[in-house]
Amino acid sequence: MREPDFWKTPPDAPGWRARLLSPLGYLYAQATHRRVAQEPGHRARVPVICVGNINAGGTGKTPTTIALLQHLSAKGLNPHVVSRGYGGSVEGPLRVNEMQHRAAQTGDEPLLLAAFGPTWIAKDRAAGVRAAEADGADLILLDDGFQNPGVHKDISIVVVDAKRGFGNGLCIPAGPLREPVTAGMKRADLCLTIGNATAQDGFDATWGAQVTVPRMRGEVRPLQMGMDWTGTPYFAFAGIAHPEKLFMTLKGLGATIAGTKALDDHQPLTPALLARLEADAARLGAQLVTTEKDAVRLPPEFRAKVLTVPVRLEVEDWSSFDELLGRLTS
The missing domain is CATH 3.40.50.300 (P-loop containing nucleotide triphosphate hydrolases)
Structure with a gap:
């Protein structure tokens, strides 16, 4: 089968696992190419x-x-x-x-x-x-x-x-x-x-x-809210694609990180999970803190227990x- 012209060699040589899986990646790329090559659907009246x-x-x-x-x-x-x-x-x-x-x-x-x-x-x-x-x-x-x-x-x-x-x-x-x-x-x-x-x-x-x-x-x-992030230990949790971004942001603000919990992206914040997070923070004498995206998943009765770090592009x-x-x- 002839390779389509969109397939190019990456600038850095991939590892052996990636090379082993590259035929599947090739098939995935072909499937995406066929999908996007379809005639575009609804044309809106506005941009x-x-x-x-x-x-x-x-x-x-x-x-x-x-x-x-x-x-x-x-x-x-x-x-x-x-x-x-x-x-x-x-x-x-x-x-x-x-x-x-x-x-x-x-x-x-x-x-x-x-x-x-x-x-x-x-x-x-x-x-x-x-x-x-x-x-x-x-x-x-x-x-x-x-x-x-x-x-x-x-x-x-x-x-x-x-x-x-x-x-x-x-x-x-x-x-x-x-x-x-x-x-x-x-x-x-x-x-x-x-x-x-x-x-x-x-x-x-x-x-x-x-x-x-x-x-x-x-x-x-991070938005400058006039808050002093130093002096209080924090227990940070995040269910985003890269939870470490929250942890690094807090460190950049001068916060003391007593503990962290990296969750899966979009992970539901169940009562059992929230109870464990609260217990972990209490054991460390720390304040719970999370991202804006995680905060909207918190039940209303729990939100007052968690600080949020707002960020803007x-x-x-x-x-x-x-x-x-x-x-x-x-």
């Missing part, structure tokens, strides 16, 4: 901006979507978010109400996003987009869905964790990618790399040549995005 990734999760899409909501709202636009609602039980379309709904219904990310702007969940993304249009959205942010052809995208932003880059450059299960980098870049309009200066420089050295679209840089930083330069947006809205 659709997709916030997606090539890696499988953990790149910073949620902070990016929040930053976009704030950036677009400051321009006088009325953006709505449409999400699949991963982890939620509701099929939708449903407009999320952060005061009424629970993460078990909507998924944690939509519940968090709803605090920043109108957010819809729908297993059928096209149905969610139609609902947002009918509700008066003049622009739609598609949370994920870069590899899903169900909705036509006017702008596609690929979000990358600058420190991790594209891993070993191979597709699942041989590597972390949903599709080869070259294939994704052909459909992308912008690439946003998230990380500090050191991580950005490392990304430039390893992957910069493969980013063939305009690139933006940003860094997720700060983008260095919005000009590449604003130029593309101007072509759509002028």
Whole structure:
């Protein structure tokens, strides 16, 4: 079988396990290629901006979507978010109400996003987009869905964790990618790399040549709330793709970390699990602390026991995005 032209050799040689699994990764890449090659589905009457990734999760899409909501709202636009609602039980379309709904219904990310702007969940993304249009959205942010052809995208932003880059450059299960980098870049309009200066420089050295679209840089930083994080020991827990990010953020704030618990991404916070976390923190004389995304999964009666570390994405330069947006809205 002839290799499709999107399959390229990664810049760094993968380990033996990845090489062993690379035929399966090749098949995964082919399946993704066939899916995205389908004719695009619903074409909205308003611009659709997709916030997606090539890696499988953990790149910073949620902070990016929040930053976009704030950036677009400051321009006088009325953006709505449409999400699949991963982890939620509701099929939708449903407009999320952060005061009424629970993460078990909507998924944690939509519940968090709803605090920043109108957010819809729908297993059928096209149905969610139609609902947002009918509700008066003049622009739609598609949370994920870069590899899903169900909705036509006017702008596609690929979000990358600058420190991790594209891993070993191979597709699942041989590597972390949903599709080869070259294939994704052909459909992308912008690439946003998230990380500090050191991580950005490392990304430039390893992957910069493969980013063939305009690139933006940003860094997720904790909000300055005037709180003194020193002096009190903390027990930190997180059920995000990379829990260590919370632990490093706390250390950067000067916090004393008495204990940590890394949970699975989107892991349900059951009464038994919360009881264990509370007991572990009490044994260490520590205050429980977690991320915003985890906090929305906490039952209301437990939230007062847990501190939250809010973070926001700060983008260095919005000009590449604003130029593309101007072509759509002028």
